[in-house]
Amino acid sequence: MSQISVAEFQALIDSELPLVKLFGMHTEDIANGTARLRMHFNPDLIRPGGTIAGPALMALADATLYAVVLGMIGKVELAVTTSLNINFLRKPPQEDVIAEGRILKLGKRLAVGEVLLYSAGSDEPVAHVTGTYSIPPLPDNR
Numbered sequence: 001m002s003q004i005s006v007a008e009f010q011a012l013i014d015s016e017l018p019l020v021k022l023f024g025m026h027t028e029d030i031a032n033g034t035a036r037l038r039m040h041f042n043p044d045l046i047r048p049g050g051t052i053a054g055p056a057l058m059a060l061a062d063a064t065l066y067a068v069v070l071g072m073i074g075k076v077e078l079a080v081t082t083s084l085n086i087n088f089l090r091k092p093p094q095e096d097v098i099a100e101g102r103i104l105k106l107g108k109r110l111a112v113g114e115v116l117l118y119s120a121g122s123d124e125p126v127a128h129v130t131g132t133y134s135i136p137p138l139p140d141n142r
Contacts, residue, residue, distance in 0.1 A: 001032075012070075020063065025039050034100070035071055036100050039056065052092045057126070062081055065084075079135050092127075097118070097119060101116075116129075
């Protein structure tokens with residue numbers, strides 16, 4: 001069972017992460033150490049060459065990993081990214097991008113996860129992302 005609902009997480013990122021609205025990110029699912037977010041296609045995010053800009057893809061992956069982590073530990077707003085690595089695998093077409101994240105290891109102070117990014121309607125990933133989140137000390141997490 002997730003420690004934060006889709007609605008709670010979406011409200012949190014809508015209010016605290018301005019890029020979410022700018023990039024058109026929407027939370028579709030959070031459950032059992034996984035999360036799925038979608039970034040709606042926006043022509044303003046196209047870079048030269050006709051592909052979706054890498055920084056937008058990284059932001060989507062980071063928000064997805066945040067959903068994965070908060071799904072495991074609850075609404076801990078000060079859980080922050082300490083590392084994020086992306087491998088661009090293929091050029092994403094001008095379509096929605098779907099991010100599917102999962103936890104790899106959850107410790108007391110660090111959470112490690114991965115995210116695969118897909119173009120809507122394709123089962124071939126456009127990027128593979130790994131990241132680590134720092135979890136602040138919690139009352140029961142000393």
